[in-house]
Amino acid sequence: MRKLSRLRRRKITAPVLLFLALIVVGNAYAFIGATVTTSGATASNARSTMVDEGRQIFLRGCSSCHGLNAEGGGIAPALIGVGAASVDFQVGTGRMPLADMSQQAMRKTPVYNEEETAALAEYVATLAPGPAIPGAAQLTYERDGNTAEGGELFRTNCAMCHNAAGQGGALTQGKYAPTVMGVEAKYIYEAMITGPQAMPVFGEKAITPAEKLSMIKWIKAVESEKGLGGASLGKVGPVTEGLVAWVLGIGLLIGIAVWLTTKSR
Amino acid sequence: MSNKELEPLQDPGLPAHAHRKADHDEAAANRAERQVAILFLLSALGTVLFIYSYIFIENNIYIYIPILGNQHAQQLFLGLGFAIALFFIGAGAVHWAKTLMSDTEVIAERHEMRSSDEDRAALIATVKEEVGAVGLGRRSLIKRSLALSLGLVGISPLLLLRDLGPLPGDVLNQTTWAEGVHLVTDPGNRRLRPEDLEVGAVAHVLPEIEDPEHRSLNSIAKDALLLIRIRPEEFRLDAERLSWTYQGIIAFSKICSHMGCAVALYEQTTKHLLCPCHQSTFDVPTGAKVIFGPSARPLPQLAIKVDDAGYLVAAAPFNQAVGPSFWERKK
Structure with missing residues (x-):
């Protein structure tokens, strides 16, 4: 020391x-x-690896219809500027790649897993700016949505195609508006901002993000709504109700009429 | 061949009446009686179920029924109980009538409807005598005042026909749209700029008014408008109609020219507008020309422009009446 x-x-x-x-x-x-x-x-x-990976997947799986540079072709639209949200919706719900060339791309088990879908979206987003995938921080419909307002918006903007109870409905020549029941909030949001297939675009100004959250909240409320009035018959209105009334109801009445008039032995 | 063989077929008449088993077999009759009683008892059980579900089943219980899905238990059993109660009363009554009530066929004789001459003469004499007794023939003041009061009562319902009016006048030809009226979103009442609509986008709009909270339904039924944006080069319109659009944004009345439903089913891919009620199909690039369905006229197009602040406004009122045809509609 x-x-x-x-x-x-x-x-x-x-x-x-x-x-x-x-x-x-x-x-x-x-x-x-x-x-x-x-x-x-x-x-x-x-990030660039992801874009590269997305490009590779695109070249393998999508370019035969959408073109080598996503410029589109005779049977498929250009993907330049459609944005990540569009890719996430189409590929994430399994609509793309198409199973066949019918009128409507149907929801099915996705071909690509989450990372591959994300990579594809990342790649297509680099082609030109477009709508981005809404994050969980944006989809706070439980907290920020207003069910009543959402219902009003849905009835004005969506009900004519997707049915007043969101059950979906027919369009022309085999096309149809699918049901919105059981669809993840992210995909509902993406469908509104990108306008997939026959659906028009409902942009962020015409229907604000807050209004979109309200619509999602209303859809989720309808989804979990319990049936108070007996069989809902698919909630599609007069078609199934008429079918049941004419086939079951009148069938039952005919049976009773036959019983009434048979002579007992 | 003899004459007898040439005669037409004899009317075989009604088959002999066959009595039912219960008519001659006491055991069968007793069995039928028990069956009827069982049907009535089932009805009674239905009523018991109805009362039980009303009193004892909680209002928040849902049960799963195959095919029907989750059902509200109380409503389900109330309905079932009442249906059983009513149906089995009827079923029991019918079974009773068919098996046990007398089935002896009775012939009811038909008589002439006209009364005998004496009865008719007697009636006429009575009426004449009574009228003379009341004195209507002499007391003309009573007769006339009574006729007046009865007549007035009789024609007074005609007055109520007035409620069918007044005639609509020019109301059906007018909407709130006029030059400079802003287009606002429905619902939301926000003004729109052209850049708020992407190509392929639609927006449902109404005219801006001072008090949007109390917009009258009658005005919405005429003012509702659909904005659609497509690529400007896709329009196939004459110069005047093209000048009514703004950078690919075209505005159509949402009220179907057939029966007045809200035409808003827009297919972005085919650029067709469909009416959900009767499938009238309008082609947007050619100015909503009818390409399918019962509608007789294109949807009226509203001329739009942008004001100094960059918001979409109407450039002029509609040039024709919107909605379905009516007698006084100007062609």
Whole structure:
């Protein structure tokens, strides 16, 4: 201890210590700074890898119809500027790739998994700006939606095709508006901002994001609504009701009429 | 061949009446009686079920029934109980009538409807005598005032026909749309700029009014408008109609020219507008020309433009009456 205190009192000690401290701080800074820059580089690398991967999937799975550069073709539209939301909707719900060339792309088990879909979306989004995939932070319909307002919006904007209870309905020549029951909030939102297939676009200004959340909340409320009045018969209105009345109801009445008029033995 | 063989077929007459088993077999009759009683008892059980579900089944219980899905238990059993109660009363009564009530066929004789001459003469004499007794022939003041009061009562319902009017006048030819009226979203009442609509987008709009909370339904029924945006080069319109559009945005009355339903089923791919009621199909690029269905006229197009602040406004009122035809409609 005594030796140490003697050393401390020497004239040279302060400059030497300062020098050493500077070296330590400098090296540490260089080391940390280097780490920061390398991690940044990794992120952007990962992004471009994802785009590359998406491009590879696109070339393999989509380019035969949509063209090598997504410029579209005789049977498929251009994908430049459709945005990530459109890809996420079409591929995520299994509508694309098409199973056959019929009028309507149907919802089915997706061909690509989540990462592949995300990569495809990332690639198509780089072609030109378009609607982005709504994140979970944006889909706060439980908190921000207004069911009554959503119902009003749905009846004005959606009910004519998707049925007043959201059960879907027929369009022309084999096309149809699918049911919105059981559809994830993300896909409902994406369908509104991208206008898939025959559906028109409902942009963020014509129907604000808050209004869209209200519509989703209303749809979810209808979905979980319990039947109070007996069999709902698919909630599609007079078609099934008429069928049941004419076939079951009148059939039963005919049976009773036959019983009434048979002579008992 | 003898004459007898040439005679037409004899009317075989009605078959002999066959009595039912219960008519001559006491055991069968007792069995039928028990069956009827069982049917009535089932009805009674139905009523018990009805009362039980009303009193004892909680209002928030849902049960799963195959095919029907989740059902509200109380409503289901109330309905079932009442249906059983009513149906088996009827079934029991019918079974009773068919098996046990007398089935002896009775011939009811038909008589002439006209009364005998004496009865008719007697009636006429009575009426004449009574009229003379009341004195209507002499007391003409009573007769006339009575005729007046009865007559007025008789024709007074005609007055109520006035409620069928007044005639609509020019109301059907007018809408709220006029030059400079802003297009606002329905619902929401926000003004729209052309850039708010992407190509392929639609928007449901109404005219901007001071008090949108109390918009009258009668005005909505005429003012409702659908905005559609397509690529401007896709229009196949004459110069005047083209000048009514704005950068690919075209505005049509949403009221079907057939029966007045809201035409708003828009297929982005085919650019067809459909009416959900009777499938009238309108082609948007050619100015809503009817290409299918019962509608006789294209949907009226509203001329739109942009005001100094960049908002979409009407450039002129509709040039024709919107909605279905009516007698006084100007062609």
